[in-house]
Amino acid sequence: MLQTLFHEASHQFTSLAGGSGVPAWLNEGMASFFEGTRLLSNGKLDWNLVAPGRLYPLVDDLRGPKPHALANVIQGNVDDYRVYYPWGWGIVYYLYNAEDAAGRLPYRPLMREYFQEYSTDKHLERFTEFFITRAKVDGVTTLAQFETAFKAWILDLEAMDKGQIDAARRYEERADQQLALGDRARAIELYGRSLERDPGHPEVLWKLAAALESDQQGDRAAGVLRQWLAATALDAPAANAGDAANGGAQGGANGAANGAANGAAQGAAAAGASDATRFARRREDALARIARLPTRARSASRSCA
Numbered sequence: 001m002l003q004t005l006f007h008e009a010s011h012q013f014t015s016l017a018g019g020s021g022v023p024a025w026l027n028e029g030m031a032s033f034f035e036g037t038r039l040l041s042n043g044k045l046d047w048n049l050v051a052p053g054r055l056y057p058l059v060d061d062l063r064g065p066k067p068h069a070l071a072n073v074i075q076g077n078v079d080d081y082r083v084y085y086p087w088g089w090g091i092v093y094y095l096y097n098a099e100d101a102a103g104r105l106p107y108r109p110l111m112r113e114y115f116q117e118y119s120t121d122k123h124l125e126r127f128t129e130f131f132i133t134r135a136k137v138d139g140v141t142t143l144a145q146f147e148t149a150f151k152a153w154i155l156d157l158e159a160m161d162k163g164q165i166d167a168a169r170r171y172e173e174r175a176d177q178q179l180a181l182g183d184r185a186r187a188i189e190l191y192g193r194s195l196e197r198d199p200g201h202p203e204v205l206w207k208l209a210a211a212l213e214s215d216q217q218g219d220r221a222a223g224v225l226r227q228w229l230a231a232t233a234l235d236a237p238a239a240n241a242g243d244a245a246n247g248g249a250q251g252g253a254n255g256a257a258n259g260a261a262n263g264a265a266q267g268a269a270a271a272g273a274s275d276a277t278r279f280a281r282r283r284e285d286a287l288a289r290i291a292r293l294p295t296r297a298r299s300a301s302r303s304c305a
Contacts, residue, residue, distance in 0.1 A: 003051075006034040014115075021118040024081065025073050029088025030115075033096070048096065048189075050161055054089035059158050061086065062151055070147040074127050094150050095131065103177035105186075106135045168198035175207070184215045200231040206282075209289075218293040225286045225293075235279065 010031040014022055036049035061067050061083075072078055073087045095107040114130045124143075132146055140146050160167040175190035191208040195201060205228040212221035 002039060003035040003037070006037050007031045010034045021120060022115070023074065023118075023123045024076055025084045025088040025091065026115065026118075027088070028084040029090075029092035032085055032089035033092045035089075036093075050093075050157065051089055052161065054086045055154070055158060055161065058086035058090045058154060062154065070150065071124055071143060074123050076123065090154055091150070094153055098149075098153055099174070100137050103174065103181055106137050107131055110134055168194045168201065168204075171197065172201075172204050172207075175204075175211075179207075179211060184211055187211050188215065200227065202228055202231050202235075205231060209286075213289065213293065216294075219295045222290045222293045222295055225290050229283065229286055232279070232283070 010033070014027050014030050032051060032054050034047065035054065036051040037045055037047040038049065040046055068078060068083055068087065070091075073083065073091075078084070095111055096105075098105070098107060100106050110130050114126070118126075120126055128143055132140060132143065137149075140149055156165070159165045160170065171190045171194035175187045175194065178184075178190060179187040188208065188211050191204055191211065194204050195208070198204070205224055209221050209224040209228060212224060
């Protein structure tokens, strides 16, 4: 029901912003893109999600005996209007989310101008001008090369959606890359996607908290740090691993353990103690950061005082 509402509302926006010249694939693609939206319990919207009802029909088409050609879809040369729903969704979702080898989003910045005031019937020429000539993606200088990259990306998306690829780690790696590029907002989004696939992953929670803190989102950062403390609470006894291993090593030395085994045990003890120390320091750091982060509740308390 909600997806239908978003779909139909998008058509109104498309008519106002794009004009009457918007091709069918783009009209239905934009509307289908917003089907990947969900209403959260706090009243906010989570969007830019995969729409399974569009992804899998597109995959079936691409793997079918006679898949549609990208050029025909763009130009409107198809014999069934329903083709525009999965194909339009796939093209729009790809343009919005596809990254180049450096992790940048080459197509997203071009979409607004491409979409607005669409007043030509030369659809293929316009598409090529924006997303091949202007985008300047390495290895993509023709529509055929664009189509090859698009199909590979969609099939990879299917594998992620089915769990055939570790999507959580893939999102984490992409988030790390975006953070290195200085795009905190994108990194925060991707760390969040990683946690959706692998909730409570301590390292991702730690990275997300740091990114939120740098982005001056104190409330969210404090909340994520609390999640990290909860997620690692059961790991606290591991701080005794070093003592246990060390005790085992001493017992072996007092017995008849050979030097090699004793050395290995001592190495394990040292590593365990080192890990325990790092863990304890990180927990102390988390608690200290929570205490000093500027949150709404703390600001309100100061105002009342």
